[in-house]
Amino acid sequence: MFQQLFKSIQEKVIVTHEEMELCKTFFIPKKLRKKQTLLQEGDICIYNAFIEKGILRSFYIDEKGNEHLVQFAIEGWWITDLSSFLTNSNSIYTIEALEDSELLLLTTAAREALMNQIPMFERYQRLLLQNAYIANQARINSALTETAEEKYINLGNAYPGIVKRVPQHMIASYLGLTPETLSRVRKQISNKS
Amino acid sequence: MFQQLFKSIQEKVIVTHEEMELCKTFFIPKKLRKKQTLLQEGDICIYNAFIEKGILRSFYIDEKGNEHLVQFAIEGWWITDLSSFLTNSNSIYTIEALEDSELLLLTTAAREALMNQIPMFERYQRLLLQNAYIANQARINSALTETAEEKYINLGNAYPGIVKRVPQHMIASYLGLTPETLSRVRKQISNKS
Numbered sequence: 001m002f003q004q005l006f007k008s009i010q011e012k013v014i015v016t017h018e019e020m021e022l023c024k025t026f027f028i029p030k031k032l033r034k035k036q037t038l039l040q041e042g043d044i045c046i047y048n049a050f051i052e053k054g055i056l057r058s059f060y061i062d063e064k065g066n067e068h069l070v071q072f073a074i075e076g077w078w079i080t081d082l083s084s085f086l087t088n089s090n091s092i093y094t095i096e097a098l099e100d101s102e103l104l105l106l107t108t109a110a111r112e113a114l115m116n117q118i119p120m121f122e123r124y125q126r127l128l129l130q131n132a133y134i135a136n137q138a139r140i141n142s143a144l145t146e147t148a149e150e151k152y153i154n155l156g157n158a159y160p161g162i163v164k165r166v167p168q169h170m171i172a173s174y175l176g177l178t179p180e181t182l183s184r185v186r187k188q189i190s191n192k193s
Numbered sequence: 194m195f196q197q198l199f200k201s202i203q204e205k206v207i208v209t210h211e212e213m214e215l216c217k218t219f220f221i222p223k224k225l226r227k228k229q230t231l232l233q234e235g236d237i238c239i240y241n242a243f244i245e246k247g248i249l250r251s252f253y254i255d256e257k258g259n260e261h262l263v264q265f266a267i268e269g270w271w272i273t274d275l276s277s278f279l280t281n282s283n284s285i286y287t288i289e290a291l292e293d294s295e296l297l298l299l300t301t302a303a304r305e306a307l308m309n310q311i312p313m314f315e316r317y318q319r320l321l322l323q324n325a326y327i328a329n330q331a332r333i334n335s336a337l338t339e340t341a342e343e344k345y346i347n348l349g350n351a352y353p354g355i356v357k358r359v360p361q362h363m364i365a366s367y368l369g370l371t372p373e374t375l376s377r378v379r380k381q382i383s384n385k386s
Contacts, residue, residue, distance in 0.1 A: 062337075062338075063338075082326055082327070082330070083326070083327045083330045083331070086323050086326075086327060087327060092334065115316075119312050119315075122312075122315055122316055122319060123308075123315055125319055126315060126318055126319040126322060129319060129322040129323060129326060130279050130322060132326060133275060133276075133279075133322060133325060133326050133329070134275070134276045134279060134280060136326070136329055136330075137275070137276045137329075138276070140333070141285065144255075145255075145256075
């Protein structure tokens with residue numbers, strides 16, 4: 001535990017060994033088995049989860065019963081329903097483990113306390129928010145402007161680990177494609193190469 | 194100048210009078226006449242702009258030549274192409290004044306320096322990013338789930354100042370509606386009341 005978290009923090013800010021040890025005490029370790037949920041749609045999201053091991057996804061189900069995949073997250077990433085976590089509102093997403101996973105959970109109160117006690121943790125959080133905002137923006141632009149083939153190739157280039165680890169119908173859902181379209185796109189790509 | 198900025202900062206964090214005075218020295222005052230641009234699509238967005246007076250919008254033009262309104266911003270708000278500003282990439286948005294406006298501009302370097310010299314400014318930036326993320330998420334959810342009438346009523350309730358100050362075709366573009374649909378929706382609402 002904590003190896004991935006320390007790596008993530010040290011990549012972004014400078015913290016002392018003592019601060020790292022203090023940091024540990026704010027997190028709640030949690031194991032999830034494959035298919036277990038961290039958050040159910042409609043509940044208030046009380047945790048921001050850092051992934052030490054495994055892979056999770058967040059999704060929502062629309063009025064017609066169709067599932068829409070919002071985010072994948074693997075080792076070294078954070079996952080939460082950020083709007084619910086930050087505003088104490090009901091979540092619109094469900095968050096579920098796609099493999100047996102090991103998490104480090106941070107409550108809103110623990111996050112606030114950590115930022116007060118370790119100012120560099122505030123900077124770390126600010127940088128995470130910047131990255132989340134940029135990723136969100138890139139995703140919206142991709143949805144608006146890229147073809148199905150471009151979406152699939154770009155996802156594979158950016159996150160090869162994800163494309164190999166999750167079922168294809170989830171990749172299709174994440175890209176906003178039908179499974180049939182994704183299957184056709186994959187055949188076209190393999191015929192070209 | 195600076196009244197709105199100080200109000201915005203003091204609403205979110207605690208800073209001393211000396212810090213406020215120091216803060217002033219990092220901003221570049223700028224006036225824009227109506228229809229002048231702060232940023233042209235394709236340029237790198239080097240400023241995060243705080244609005245002391247006036248109203249601006251950001252928009253992009255798609256491949257078919259259609260204009261899409263991304264954001265309005267009035268007194269007390271920030272506006273920028275955040276992805277471009279944070280990553281030094283080419284902007285996809287144009288930012289334009291809709292009235293004669295007075296801005297306070299912050300470069301990336303000045304922003305970094307301010308966060309280093311005044312730790313509470315880092316917290317202020319973190320809170321702005323949280324709000325921007327939450328607003329983005331709310332906008333996506335609104336686009337996915339609300340009817341045209343709900344979108345218009347909710348915008349008017351949340352930002353009455355904006356709906357009264359900008360042309361209706363821009364409101365339509367912001368809501369993802371045709372001007373004809375918005376006109377029909379407004380008639381329906383006025384017939385009901």
